[in-house]
Amino acid sequence: MLAASAVLVATTAFAGLALAQDRLGQPTPGAIDLQPAASVLKHDVIWFHQWILMPIITAITLLVLGLIIYIVLRFNKKANPIPAKFSHNTTIEIIWTVVPVIILMIIAIFSFRLLFAYNDMPKPYMTVKATGYQWYWGYEYPDQKISEITSVVLPEEEAKAKGVPFRLAATEPMVVPVHQVVRVQVTGADVIHSFGLPAFGLKTDAIPGRLNETWFNAEKIGTYYGQCSELCGVDHAFMPIEIKVVSQADFDAWVKAKTAPPAAPAATTAAAAPAAVTPASAPAAPAAAPVAAPAAPAV
């Protein structure tokens, strides 16, 4: 009973610390425990940790501590001058084999339930292919026909100026809509990286020649930070993952901006192509002229 209440006190204290004004989507200085959840599965991860793992760990630690204290006091040379001579006790040996098996089975039931939940991806709204490189990330949006966006660490000066965390902020975030299932296909281009983002409970290895899959459904608009979570070389600490969750309208606008043909190169190619043909066809020349004119001062 005493042990049970101690477990309860320890767990609530731990949960209380975690809830005390933790920042969403990034680490909080001085905080312990898991980052607050911002996606469905992360809630289950926190529940599993808080109500299954922590109580079991606390109970076992207290039990072992109690046993050690009891042995030290009861069986020291002074208190127990003549030691017992037996070396086996079948009952206790069966107990200390069976009880851990039962504990592991309890953990396994909840652990597998969570693993299956990760595997059972709901119908995704969209897919992002995240490729790990030495040392940056590439985000490709096949559904939106956006070819790979390169996302590197935001330099320290720029991060400071913007007031965002250095080594977590990226030059180009992965932009996704809120309340939508996003499938992330994860792969590596050179060595093994890992796509990890605590607030969404993500951690998927990025392995060259292999396409891994994970998913999330962001609950709130905001910016969420993660990091490469597999030691991948000297700049391992400098390939952050930034996911920007925006409203559907903002996402559509972002897609439009990303898919719109860039203005300057279009003008030059349009100007260059007719120029090559103009000598033969007279009417083409005036049409090409206005396009070519604004391009000229730039070059």
Ligand SMILES: [Cu+2]
């Ligand atoms: Cu890496």
